[in-house]
Each structure stands twice: as structure tokens, then as C-alpha cells.
Amino acid sequence: MARRISRGPLVVATATAALTAFTTLTGPAAADSAPQARLFMVNPVQSTGDQGLTDAKDGKDATDPVPASAYATAPLRNLDGSGGLSGRWVTVRSDTGASAAVADASAYGRHDDQFEQVMAYFWVNEAQEYLQGLGFGSELPGANDRVQPVRINQWGADNSYFTDKKAEIRFGKGGVDDAEDAEVILHEYGHAVHHAQVPGFGTSVEAGAIGEAFGDYLAVTVGEHALAKYGWQRRADLACVADWDAVSYTSAAPHCLRRIDTDKTYADKVGQVHADGQIWSRALHDIRAALGARTADRIVINAQFGFAPDTSFTDAARTTIATAEKMYGKAAADTVRKAFRDRLVPGV
Numbered sequence: 001m002a003r004r005i006s007r008g009p010l011v012v013a014t015a016t017a018a019l020t021a022f023t024t025l026t027g028p029a030a031a032d033s034a035p036q037a038r039l040f041m042v043n044p045v046q047s048t049g050d051q052g053l054t055d056a057k058d059g060k061d062a063t064d065p066v067p068a069s070a071y072a073t074a075p076l077r078n079l080d081g082s083g084g085l086s087g088r089w090v091t092v093r094s095d096t097g098a099s100a101a102v103a104d105a106s107a108y109g110r111h112d113d114q115f116e117q118v119m120a121y122f123w124v125n126e127a128q129e130y131l132q133g134l135g136f137g138s139e140l141p142g143a144n145d146r147v148q149p150v151r152i153n154q155w156g157a158d159n160s161y162f163t164d165k166k167a168e169i170r171f172g173k174g175g176v177d178d179a180e181d182a183e184v185i186l187h188e189y190g191h192a193v194h195h196a197q198v199p200g201f202g203t204s205v206e207a208g209a210i211g212e213a214f215g216d217y218l219a220v221t222v223g224e225h226a227l228a229k230y231g232w233q234r235r236a237d238l239a240c241v242a243d244w245d246a247v248s249y250t251s252a253a254p255h256c257l258r259r260i261d262t263d264k265t266y267a268d269k270v271g272q273v274h275a276d277g278q279i280w281s282r283a284l285h286d287i288r289a290a291l292g293a294r295t296a297d298r299i300v301i302n303a304q305f306g307f308a309p310d311t312s313f314t315d316a317a318r319t320t321i322a323t324a325e326k327m328y329g330k331a332a333a334d335t336v337r338k339a340f341r342d343r344l345v346p347g348v
Ligand SMILES: [Ca+2]
Pocket: 061, 110, 111, 112, 113, 115, 116, 177, 180
């Protein structure tokens, strides 16, 4: 962004002019002229329906295995105008390799390290815009309505995670590069949302499981919202999380990191957060099916403000039922209660 630099008495007038220009740029017209990004429509397995897609036919991270039809173009919103992937809800840094330029965002493909940076910016922004659209940050308290720092590295470990010390998300590679799959990005953002709602959330195994469940659930519900918004197709199961990242560590199709529609109940608990999370995510999935995405998501996320960092399934379920009753009345509360009872959560 070239901007004239003035010195001396003209500086105040110039600053005012720049401010005016900025205001104009961020008005409604800006949405139409927003820079475009090339990205996956959630992920290429889900959008093509091709369960045979693989990471590497002729070399790691090669362009070839994924057809051009798996990519779409969509606007990058809420950028700060710096020319990099930095904006109102997310800032992306690359630990290894060159940083993406917004001006080139419509040209990258999965072989380019910058592609994952663009994916991370787009999908984190999309997630926070979705939460804003649900009323979080206006009618309801904000849920991680701040600039989310994201780091991308290419060091080779399959290790995306959210670190609560820095409230930062990191995406690695290993198999399919983690940030090539929006559901991996959104899962990690789910942890950031939870942590923003309840600092230190997840200190018991059951609370940890709820955290994993919410990440998986958020990945599905934000992905579905985006499909409808941009007119993209889903050609894989609604409940399958990370269809693309999972091709590198699952042999059977459909390839899913996890599902949110398993029949697990509280009796199937094994004390491992990802495994037990599927008890909770199935309940959320059922609530969404019964009440619709918008109502379900407003209840589920609003309830999370009231969870203790070391909550149990029982306490969290009770809080979610009470939140449903307060926001939508007894029928909604009964629907939510049934979802948790079906999972045999005790005491609800
Ligand atoms: Ca890649």
C-alpha cells in the first residue's frame, strides 16, 4: 500500500485525509472490492466427494492429486490494509517459508506454503463472522472477538494445537498439511473460543472431552454455514470431521478424523478426551438437528460461558439445558435435555 509521507505542518491534515480514506474503504462498498482468495470449500474430499484423493502421487504436497475444481474463490474480509494476512479477527504468521501476500491470494495452490496461510486467515475470519452473526459480540457477550494469532510452520510434525499460554493457534504439516483442511482450522479455533469464554477451560478429562467435542462441532456447523453462504456443495457425510487431513492416517473411507454422529454414550467413556468427546459432540449434533443450526449454536455457545474450567458432563449438560430454557423456553430445554439423556449423561 503506497501512502504519501508528509512532514511538518501538513501532517495533521494528511492524517485526517488518510482516516477519511480508510473509513471509505471499510464501508459497504469494500465488501465487493475485497481481495479474492483461492481456497478449499472446507476441504477437497468433502467438496469433490472423491474418497480416493491422496496427498501425494508424485511427491509430497504436489499440486496434481487435487483437481482445480476443488478450489473456489472467495473474498478475504476484515483485512487491515497492510498487504499481509492480518485483520480484525485474525493475524497469520509463517514460522517457515515466505509470508503470503494478499495481492497474490487468488493464485496460490496447495503446493505453495502460502496457501495454508490464506486458508487459516479465511476460515478463522469466517468463524468469527459466524459467531458475530449469531449475536456474540452484540446481543450476547463476545466469544473470542479479538485478533486470533495463528502461526503456520512446515517443520514436519502433524501437530496442530491451541496453546493457552499465548492463546495462539499453531498449524503444522505431516500427512496432509493441517491448514489445508478447514475443519482442522475450525476445530482449533473452537479451543480458542472455549478458552476465551472460560480461561483455562479443560482441566478435567470430561471438560477436555467437551472441548474436543465443541471443536469438532464448530468445524461442522461453520462449514455448513459457509456452504450455504457461498453456494458450495458438500459431497460427503455431514458428520465426518477433517475428511481431507484424515486421508493420511485412515485406511477406510469415508476418511474422518472423528465423527459427531456416533452412538457412544456415557457408558462408553474411556478417559481419553478425543474418544469421550464423541459422546458430547453427538449430543450437540442432535440438538442442532432438532432445533436448527442457529438456535442450537446460540444455546450451545452461550451456555459455555457458564461452564467451570473442570466441569463434568453432568454440570455442563445442566447449564446447557438451563440456557436453552432461558433463551427459548421449556420446549427447547426439553429437546436439549433429551439429547443429553440419549447419551446417558447422569443426572439430567
Ligand atoms: Ca500444502
